[in-house]
Amino acid sequence: MQVLIEKARVLIEALPYISKFRGHTVVVKVGGNAMDDLDLRRTFAEDVVLLHWVGIDVVVVHGGGPQIGEVLDKLGIRSRFAAGLRITDGATMEVVEMVLGGRVNKELVRLINQQGGRAVGLTGKDGRLAIARRIEKVGPEGVDPGLVGEVTEVDASVLERLAGDFIPVIAPIAVSAEGETLNVNADPFAARLAVALGAEKLVLLTDVPGVKASDGEVISSLTATRARELIASGVISGGMIPKVENALAALDAGVAKVHIIDGRLEHALLLEIFTDRGVGTELCREPEQEKTTA
Numbered sequence: 001m002q003v004l005i006e007k008a009r010v011l012i013e014a015l016p017y018i019s020k021f022r023g024h025t026v027v028v029k030v031g032g033n034a035m036d037d038l039d040l041r042r043t044f045a046e047d048v049v050l051l052h053w054v055g056i057d058v059v060v061v062h063g064g065g066p067q068i069g070e071v072l073d074k075l076g077i078r079s080r081f082a083a084g085l086r087i088t089d090g091a092t093m094e095v096v097e098m099v100l101g102g103r104v105n106k107e108l109v110r111l112i113n114q115q116g117g118r119a120v121g122l123t124g125k126d127g128r129l130a131i132a133r134r135i136e137k138v139g140p141e142g143v144d145p146g147l148v149g150e151v152t153e154v155d156a157s158v159l160e161r162l163a164g165d166f167i168p169v170i171a172p173i174a175v176s177a178e179g180e181t182l183n184v185n186a187d188p189f190a191a192r193l194a195v196a197l198g199a200e201k202l203v204l205l206t207d208v209p210g211v212k213a214s215d216g217e218v219i220s221s222l223t224a225t226r227a228r229e230l231i232a233s234g235v236i237s238g239g240m241i242p243k244v245e246n247a248l249a250a251l252d253a254g255v256a257k258v259h260i261i262d263g264r265l266e267h268a269l270l271l272e273i274f275t276d277r278g279v280g281t282e283l284c285r286e287p288e289q290e291k292t293t294a
Contacts, residue, residue, distance in 0.1 A: 014274035021273070022055035024200035025163070029061045029190035030263055031206055035104070036066060040264065044205075045111035047269040052117055052167055059159060059193060060112075060119075060169045063186035064104040071095050082143035084242065085135070088183045093147045096183045097123075100171040108169045119167045124151070124174035125181065127158035130189065132174035132182045149174050149182030151189055154196035191246045195253040202250050203272065204243060205263030210281035211236060211244065222283045224251050247283045258283045 028048070035041050051058045065086070069079050072095055080087040088096060105121040112119035124130030132149030151174055162168050172189035174182050187204060194202040210218040211227070214235050222230075227244050230236040236244055247258035261268045261280030271279045 010275075013276060017274045018054045021200055023057075025057040025059065025194075025197045026051065026201045026203060026273070027059045027061065027190050027194040027197065027199045028203045028269060029063070029186055029205065030108075031063045031065075031186065031204075035062065035064075035108075035263075037264075040266065041108070041111055042115075043266050044263070044269065045108070045115045045117070047267055048112055048167060049115045049117040050270065051273070057163045058167055059197065059199075060108065060167065061172060061186055061190040061193060062100075062104055062108055062169065063172065064100045067104050068096055068099045071099050082141075082145055083139035084239065085138055085145045085148050085185060086183065087143070087145050088147040090147070093181060093183060097173055097181060101173055105169060105171045112167055112169065117167050118165065119169050120162060121169050121171075122158070123171040124184065124189065128155050128175070129158055129170070130154055130172075130174040130184070130192070132176055132184055134176060134180070134182060147180065147182050149176060149184050151184060151192040154192050156193070156196040159193075159197060187243055187246045188249075191250040191255075191258075194250050194255045198254065200256050201259060201273070202247070202255050202257075203259045203261065203269060204247070205261055205268065206243065207262070207264060208240070208260075209262045209265075209279075210260050211240060211283075219281050220278060222281060224248050224283065224285050227283055244283070251283060251285045256284070 030044060048058050048060060072079050077091055101123045109119040109121040130151045131153040132151045135145055135148050135150055138145050159168050172184040172186040174184050176182055191202060211222060213219050227248060231241055231244060243260060250258055259272050259280055259282050261272045265279060268279050
């Protein structure tokens with residue numbers, strides 16, 4: 001009986017959040033590493049379907065770096081990186097489009113549909129959803145990353161037509177004004193979509209528990225000002241810097257909150273959105289009462 005009572009308490013705890021976010025848009029970016037495990041992919045699909053069923057417009061953006069690397073290895077094409085970006089020549093771009101727009105995208109669509117949702121697979125090329133320009137140089141040595149782009153324009157009309165009925169699952173591939181297909185980092189791609197859609201939340205599922213303080217503990221809630229201070233002091237470092245900077249750009253452009261959570265944790269998406277404590281780090285524009293440190 002006690003187990004049943006605890007389940008009821010969980011539902012009661014979720015009610016104010018369901019009421020608050022019903023009718024709003026949540027953009028969720030799931031990384032390739034978080035999708036390595038089939039059970040995690042399945043529970044992620046369950047989370048997405050539940051969010052949709054309670055009236056939240058969910059838009060999924062996915063990465064797929066490990067899966068791309070796996071196929072490149074099989075084809076004998078060496079993976080090269082500069083400043084965290086995959087150097088993408090013509091042959092690599094073909095693999096990127098095949099893996100992201102095909103294998104990874106359709107697997108997520110299949111899983112969401114299998115759980116009772118109505119998912120539709122897209123890339124940024126569909127309906128001219130995302131227009132991008134090539135990034136010419138990256139890193140201190142000014143390396144040309146090839147067919148790698150950054151989104152300059154979003155036409156969200158195709159997603160607005162799907163809202164309410166379907167769950168868009170989007171691969172971060174864009175097209176340039178000249179018609180070139182470009183590989184785009186999934187985090188900034190998701191952030192630009194969140195801004196264009198006026199999203200209530202942008203959730204980044206990663207392979208880390210969240211933003212950590214100098215003592216190694218996860219910081220449960222951060223204002224934009226405090227996040228910038230932690231970057232300047234070196235507490236936020238390495239690969240977490242671009243994630244936080246993308247989050248800050250989304251906040252500056254109007255997204256209410258950005259969450260950085262561990263996609264390896266079962267049902268992390270539901271736990272972060274529908275519980276008082278949460279499981280990762282939330283970033284917000286204005287000072288708010290902090291959650292208990294996760």
